[in-house]
Amino acid sequence: MSSLEAVWVQPYELPGAAVVTGVFDILHVGHVRYLGAVAARGLPLVVGVEDDPRVRAWKGPTRPFNPSAERAEVLAALRFVMGVFVVKGPPEAHGPDDYIDLLAPMRPAALAHTAGDPHAGARAAAAAILGAECWELEAIPDRSTTRIVNAAGKG
Numbered sequence: 215m216s217s218l219e220a221v222w223v224q225p226y227e228l229p230g231a232a233v234v235t236g237v238f239d240i241l242h243v244g245h246v247r248y249l250g251a252v253a254a255r256g257l258p259l260v261v262g263v264e265d266d267p268r269v270r271a272w273k274g275p276t277r278p279f280n281p282s283a284e285r286a287e288v289l290a291a292l293r294f295v296m297g298v299f300v301v302k303g304p305p306e307a308h309g310p311d312d313y314i315d316l317l318a319p320m321r322p323a324a325l326a327h328t329a330g331d332p333h334a335g336a337r338a339a340a341a342a343i344l345g346a347e348c349w350e351l352e353a354i355p356d357r358s359t360t361r362i363v364n365a366a367g368k369g
Contacts, residue, residue: 217303217304217307217312217315218301218302218303218307218312218313218315218316219301219302219303219316220262220299220300220301220302220316220319220320221299221300221302222297222298222299223263223283223286223287223290223298223299223300224286224290224295224296224297224298225297226258226260226296226297226320228258229320229321229322229323230257230258230321230322230323231257231258231259231260231296231297231320231322231323231324232252232253232255232257232258232259232260232322232323232324232325232326232349233260233261233262233317233320233322233324233325233326234248234249234252234259234260234261234262234325234326234327235261235262235263235264235301236261236262236263236264237263237264237269237272237273237277237278237285237359238261238263238285238288238289239269239277239278239279239280239285239359240279240280240359240362240363241285241288241289242357242358242359242362243354243357244353244354244357244358245357246292247354247357248328248351248353248354249261249289249292249294249295250294251351252326252349252351253294253295255324255349257323257324258296258297259294259295259296259297260295260296260297260298260299260320260322261289261295261297261298261299262298262299262300262301262316263282263285263286263289263298263299263300263301264282264300264301265282265300265301265302265303266278266281266282267305268301268302268303268304268305269282271305272305279359279363282300283300286298286299286300301316303316308333308336309336310336310337310339310340310343311340312336313325313336313337313340314340314343314344317340317344317346318344321344322341322344322346323346323347324341324346324347324348324349325337325338325340325341325344325346325347325348325349326348326349326350326351327348327349327350327351328350328351328352328353329350329351329352329353330353331350334350
């Protein structure tokens with residue numbers, strides 16, 4: 215049994231999508247450009263949003279700023295996003311087997327992540343076992359939720 219679970223907000227049931235997972239706490243132009251670049255590669259885009267307890271464990275007790283259901287709703291409103299799910303499970307579940315168990319039912323054609331993602335190795339290993347491509351895209355420079363929050367604190 216998998217330690218991670220996909221709870222669909224906007225279901226997408228066809229095989230062959232490009233899957234991205236992340237926090238997407240305060241949606242900003244970096245997220246939109248990144249997700250748009252993944253979608254521009256020609257596969258349907260499905261996005262997984264990390265649930266609140268996982269984000270809190272990784273980023274601290276004040277995060278996320280927006281609950282996972284709302285983050286998922288905002289992502290589902292983007293015209294190039296075909297499906298959205300919330301990733302539920304223990305914060306330490308981010309190894310290749312965790313991603314394989316989570317994503318295998320989706321039958322993805324590609325898993326995408328940004329360069330520098332601390333879980334990139336696990337995602338690449340999972341993609342290989344799932345028979346999916348692994349796409350590493352550059353992060354959008356100077357665009358992050360942390361930068362936005364830090365700038366707001368200085369205002």
